[in-house]
Amino acid sequence: MLVIVDDQDFIERREEDNLERPKNLLEGLGFGLRSTITGVAGGLTGLVEKPIVGAKQEGVKGFFKGTAKGVGGLIIMPISGAIDFFSKTSEGIKNSVNNGERLVPKIRQFRPFYGYNQQIKVFDEYHAII
Numbered sequence: 001m002l003v004i005v006d007d008q009d010f011i012e013r014r015e016e017d018n019l020e021r022p023k024n025l026l027e028g029l030g031f032g033l034r035s036t037i038t039g040v041a042g043g044l045t046g047l048v049e050k051p052i053v054g055a056k057q058e059g060v061k062g063f064f065k066g067t068a069k070g071v072g073g074l075i076i077m078p079i080s081g082a083i084d085f086f087s088k089t090s091e092g093i094k095n096s097v098n099n100g101e102r103l104v105p106k107i108r109q110f111r112p113f114y115g116y117n118q119q120i121k122v123f124d125e126y127h128a129i130i
Contacts, residue, residue: 007050007073010042014080021091028092032085039081046073 017035022028047070054066 007042007046007069007077010038010046010073010077013038014084018084022088022095023092024096025089025092028089028095031092032088035084035088036078036081039077039079039084043074043077046070046077 014035017031017038020031022031050070050073051063051066054062054064054069056062058065
């Protein structure tokens with residue numbers, strides 16, 4: 001979706017922001033709001049900057065290309081920010097709920113399923129490891 005925008009700075013910033021994982025609801029809301037604000041701001045500034053940069057590089061043809069990229073960014077970047085808002089908020093909720101869970105250690109390997117019909121056979125530790 002962001003390939004349409006063709007704004008490498010925005011794409012790199014968004015990828016860096018997506019590496020951060022919220023630990024709870026408040027962090028999720030904060031990360032989501034930051035992403036939304038960044039998307040809206042990037043869309044508005046791109047609407048002005050892209051035509052200017054395009055005109056400097058390619059003249060009138062570049063101006064129209066830049067205008068198309070700016071309008072595309074004005075639509076795509078805030079939508080991307082809104083999606084990230086919901087994603088980060090829900091991830092924060094999930095992580096705040098899962099913090100109290102205790103992981104149970106595995107006693108044995110997973111049971112393998114055999115063949116096209118996924119048949120269950122007698123447990124074989126060798127097959128489970130493979």
